[in-house]
Amino acid sequence: MVNNPKGEAVDALRTVTRDIDTNSTKISARGVQVHYGDTHAIKDVDVDIKERSVTAFIGPSGCGKSTFLRCINRMNDTIDICRVTGDIRIDGDDIYDRSIDPVQLRARVGMVFQKPNPFPKSIYDNVAYGPKIHGLARSRAEMDEIVERSLRRGAIWDEVKDRLHAPGTGLSGGQQQRLCIARAVATDPEVLLMDEPCSALDPIATAQIEELIDTLREKYTVVIVTHSMQQAARVSQKTAFFHLGNLVEYGDTDDIFTNPKDRRTESYISGRIG
């Protein structure tokens, strides 16, 4: 039983029952290293992420959570000074292989960013963009349906259904974040990476997104970065704890929170290192 400094019982927060699908490994990373110029941001990380489960990345700010997440769909390719080495496989295929097409990879591995980044287009077009480029809708009606379904899943349909053609950038912070989630699920990716998806959301919206994650788990593999240990405890089956670029501990969420093996994990959960 671990307590954070303000004394609330972490244990008490976990109410979701966990039924971990341990059927197979979706993503496996071996010896991953990331450098930004001279900064060594990720140090020799090995991890296996199970299919159809929710994995949470936690750790103090600046420890490399976002960086590692961006390795999984090769978004780091777009940063000039970023160098990734090691081996990351999805379904056994090395995604850094020359034969792998990052475009196809990213269609399979969706992502929600830490800062909401809606396109300066209408709400409808924001969501329809992914399905359109991949040719997922055969007709306008089909597209309408995809957009509505995605916005509903993003828990934002009711708020925007009357102004689907207003610009997405005119929404409030929290709405933008939910729009980006809707956009990401619209292409039905096998893997969904979410970088702090609830940071600008109020408790009600947060609950709705957590519900979404829980449904997604039935079909997809979800990786989520979060600062809220309560949230990690609520939604994830596996938790990875990063610290200073190292993957310190990885295991069942229950175990990590109740019975951390590493001293640093324990300190972090109990609020002693930052």
Next chain:
Amino acid sequence: MVNNPKGEAVDALRTVTRDIDTNSTKISARGVQVHYGDTHAIKDVDVDIKERSVTAFIGPSGCGKSTFLRCINRMNDTIDICRVTGDIRIDGDDIYDRSIDPVQLRARVGMVFQKPNPFPKSIYDNVAYGPKIHGLARSRAEMDEIVERSLRRGAIWDEVKDRLHAPGTGLSGGQQQRLCIARAVATDPEVLLMDEPCSALDPIATAQIEELIDTLREKYTVVIVTHSMQQAARVSQKTAFFHLGNLVEYGDTDDIFTNPKDRRTESYISGRIG
């Protein structure tokens, strides 16, 4: 006793003893109305904010928290379409008076923005900028001292002390947020406005910032916008609940959370409106 949807006891989270300084009113607003073009964002808000206390603004996203906060240091002046009417006084002076210099006002009333916005300069220069333009340091050594102290208060000193001259924009999301807090406190403002200062921070960093807010309260007046009701409960003495541009309820934090008078407040705290 109010529960959030996941059932954790809000009450249990409040551990800080509250000793509200009710000595005098620092900021008083009367009949404040804000329009963005045709949007009526703030509707007739009256509020008195006490000196040397922490006031939390809560409410669902888009309700006008940031807008009202930005009225207090006249940041809304910079938005062309924004029109502010009504009366806001700090220490009894009408801050929208013609004789008031907004520049001087903003030096007195510091602000941390919702999205971290470090200057594309070095970390050192980010923090030193405010003290420099206000002539707060007489020598290089003095400036070094101010920078170090501010970064320590922003709970980021240890992470950046070795790379003070690296660009502030190369930091991780949470680091940027803390840098902005450090930058704001470096000028020693009388009033500090913080718009979701901990949204991207892990629990430890959050705790450190909350501690900082608690110390600041000894000398300064702090207004904080937050989505986390736990945080509001932990750090603030007064809480204001906004809804659709109205100030629905304002009072001692204890009272608001345990004994809300308005139905909407109660619904929000118990997680029924978002």
Next chain:
Amino acid sequence: MTDIPSGSGAVARTTMDKVHGSLARRHRKQLILQIFGITAISLAFLMLFILLASLITTGHKAFTQTEITLEVFIDPEEISVERLPRGNFTNVLAAAVAADLPSVDQQDRAEMRVVGGILSNGAQFQLRDRVVEEPELIGQTITISVPVSDPYDQLHKDLLDRETPENLRRLDDTQIAYYDRLVENGAIAASLNTGLLTNADSRFPELAGLKGAIMGSFWALLTCFLISFPLGIGAAIYLEEFAPKNKLSDFIEVNINNLAAVPSVVFGLLALSVFIGLFGLPRSAPFVGGLTLALMTMPTIIIATRAALKAVPPSIREAALGLGASKQQVVFGHVVPLAMPGILTGTIIGLAQALGETAPLLLIGMNAFITSAPATPFDSATALPTQIFIWADSPERGFVSRTSAAILVLLTFLIMMNAIAIYLRSKFERKW
């Protein structure tokens, strides 16, 4: 991809199948875009290359100058101290050439004139200046290198075809024989043509240089820069950051954009009537040229500066304002430095345009023939583009290659300006 038995996997698979099905087509589209891009840029470079290649093939010959080295006896009978600087330097030089040509009868005046014609008209003045400097040389024999005249220079550079019938050539067979003889003696050789940069303009291609034009362009561009840069940036910053946004400022914006479309001659016209007519400033002066060019450059700088200022994210301004910085501190401390790369691009494009501008300078008389370089911006001078214009219109063959060479010199200055811009730009460039 591994087999996923469950029904939920089926959805994912069809999605991926659809993605996969369209992928080849999408990549082909990307490839086509890339090919278009490469084609476009290659086309642009091809044009640049053709332009430069044609300039270099004709222009490179002007970078050497054929010279003749002579042993000159400074005959006191022709040149005396009392009459200096006058004296019969031509005869003395012709005699020196004839000394190398045994077949020439030194008493035959017509023949001696032909022999003297091998030398450039400037040779006599070079010798004169030397003698005036050291009068004690009179009566002595000195060695001197002087340029040959244009037809011989052409002959030496293989620009004059020996196969053309004699009556159509600038040099007849005797003259070519003289030349061959002098080459055999080792008297004639080509050397680097420093005169191209150190001489002022001349009627004789072999003497003509760009010093006057370069100095003229320098003064004009300096004036243009000193006026248009601060005025343009000041105006842009004011209009973009400080001026109230209303119909008036819209109107001003449209007007400034419109100024960029005003033909450059019209600026010349304005300069002619205002600067020269009204203010009584001198004709042909680089200062007036610079003023005129400044009027033309200003809109370009204003437009570029405003675009660059607009691109600075508002969050930076908010951050500084929130710290109690004044509007000016925000603008000059944060926004302008961030906009600097864009401002510099615009300024360089504007100044480059000014450097190559011809039409307005024609109207204010900067296309004059002046054989001395200006010492101040108020002296009469030409500019590089007008010099090119004049040389291009000169009948002498020697000016053909010199025109190209002058263009190359102009382009060199341009490239230097660009290089400075790139350096400054990379220095100021920041990412946010």
Next chain:
Amino acid sequence: QSRDAIRIVGSSTVFPYTQAVAEQFANITGAPSPIVESTGTGGGMQIFCGGVGEQHPDITGASRAMKASEYELCQENGVTDITEALIGFDGLSLAISRANDVEWSLSLAEIYLALGAQVPVNGEWVDNPYTRWSEINPDLPDTDILAYGPPPTSGTRDAFVELAMHAGCEALDYVANGDFDGDWVEDNCSRMRTDGPFVEAGENDNLIVQRIVADPNAMGIFGYSFLYENMDTLKGVQIDGVDPSIDTIADNSYPISRPLYFYVKNAHRGVIPNLDAFIEEYMSDGALASGGYLSERGLVPLAEERMQMLQDNVLNGQSMDAPAG
């Protein structure tokens, strides 16, 4: 700041000669180099007649005599005392590339028929229908008519119209036999055609040279000095059987040659430094006489005694009379 350099404007045809004198003068005397602008004859007159004073030029060159209207303009602006100097002659050459292997010889009438705006066809005065040389005269080659020539602002154009077009027009049977007066000729024979075969190519003669070198079927109209410099690539078109050359121009057997002048503002003499010395150099035998450095540049010099008279008149600053017309 007073002006210490001589300022000269005017004809682009006279420009090279003035240039040569200016350079020689500056070299010999060490005086500040005169500033010579090529503005075209008409433009030069305009500036020259602008007034007396140091902001106005001292000399203008002209490839035709000053016209009465220009003289009046000068008078109006206080430029009353002008000396006219005839420095020599220039042939107006029609030239074609040597790559064209026809031996071209045209009569003035043929030139008119090729380039005039209106011509007689079957006794009717109509818009010029000819597009090929062979249509004018079956002996001429069957190629398109295409001639590059100077624009109306230049003295060269004025001279060409007056010397070639008018003469050619008057030589036509229709005009010669018709009962037309000088005004009719003035009105009807002065216009160059504007439907394509005649291309106004701007003031830059070298550009015309380069263009006709590039296009072997095109003719160019420009001063003789440009033909003289480009003899290896260009050949002159014989006019009425006469080849353009220094000799034929000097003895007036080549029909389209014109006099070149410069005009001096006498009020500036003795005021603008070195002006007298410069005119002296211009008038010297070394420059003007045959074998002088101007004739080496293609100027066709005056006859001996005419030149002497000229030198006397100019050096004495004899004032010119109002031109007739």
Next chain:
Amino acid sequence: MTTLAFAILLVASLAAYALNRRAATTIRDGGARLHSVSNYHGLFALLLMLVPVLVVILIWLVLQGPVVNAMVMWALPAGTLDGLDTGQADLILAEIQSISGGRIFGDPEPWKLAAAAHLTELRELAALGLVLLTALLCLAIMYVARRKVAAGFRARQGVERIISGLMIFCSVAAIFTTVGIVASLAFETYKFLRLVPLTEFLFGLNWEPQIPIRADQIAAAGAFGWLPVIAGTIVITFVAIFIAVPIGLLSAIYLFEFAPKRIRSVAKPLLEILAGVPTVVYGFFAILVVAPAIRSLGASMGIPVAPNTALAAGGVMGIMLVPFISSFADDALSAVPRSMRDGALALGATRAETVLNVLFPAAIPGIVGGVLLAVSRAIGETMIVVMAAGLMANLTLNPLESVTTVTVQIVTLLIGDTSFDNPKTLAAFALGMMLFIVTLIINIFALRIVRKYREAYD
């Protein structure tokens, strides 16, 4: 002496800066809280001195010559100027100035020598006066500025007011250029329209402005319908834009998104060289290389091509305009926040799709700015068309024919014979005015479009 005055000003203002800054620092060190940081106290003194004294010196320098001259002429012995008009009086003054400058030739009358001596004396006096005035003013201002230093003195506001004033001055200068151009064009256009009816000018289909200017000039009858001229401008501009926009945009997209960094860093400045090549050179290039090539190509295909074609002039102009568009497009694309790119890429968009669907629309305002500048340049470009387009006005839209443009006509009408009471010369101004109006309309239109499509992000 003038240099000395400037030197005094420079030194004095630096001294004033140091003095005030020191004083302010002393006050601060004494424990008082300054309203403005001491640097602003220094800057205030510096600007307070620099700006007005500089203006005074410049005014003095401008006025000195005329005033001294007037004094010399006024002091000449009575009667010397009787009966002389201004031009001749000018010449006498010029001679006196020459003598005073040491260039004596001939033997001038003694009164001229005396006047020259007087002139020299006056000039020396004036120079001395300038130096003294500068020094006095500097001292006075230094004193005033020093007196102002106090804890409560709003030095920053003072400095900012001065800088604002300077910036407003800059804007006014820019606006005055427009006013000057419009005024000069409008006046002559008005005179033109009194000679040629507006309807003929606007709707006439013939442009033959070469009417006689001199009483005895040989020239055509005139016709002043501007339609063929503007049609030519439109054809050439269209050709130029048709070439420049695709090449410019595609190269910008390629350089921005696909090119390796090294190529990009070399190619961008190289492209900018194209913008700087003197237009005269492009003119030569057009008539000597491009036009004959088009003509022989046309001949080989049996298409008649004029020697001067709109295609040659417009095509070469298009090449010149490529960097305008590519530079602006590149800057605009770079200004789109990187998060936008990340968003599209993460959805599985190819890089081409990212650029075309997301970045490009977001960059539209900047790109339109560049295209607009290019259109403006094309319409206003002079030297290329003067050399490579024709002079004859044909009402045609065929790019293989010879057309003329507004700028060509303006140049030809203004170079050479001019007469400001003749429609031939005045027509140039009317054309200039029409061009101004046409581009104004284009610009207003473009501003609307940019406003409409401007995307807000960040």
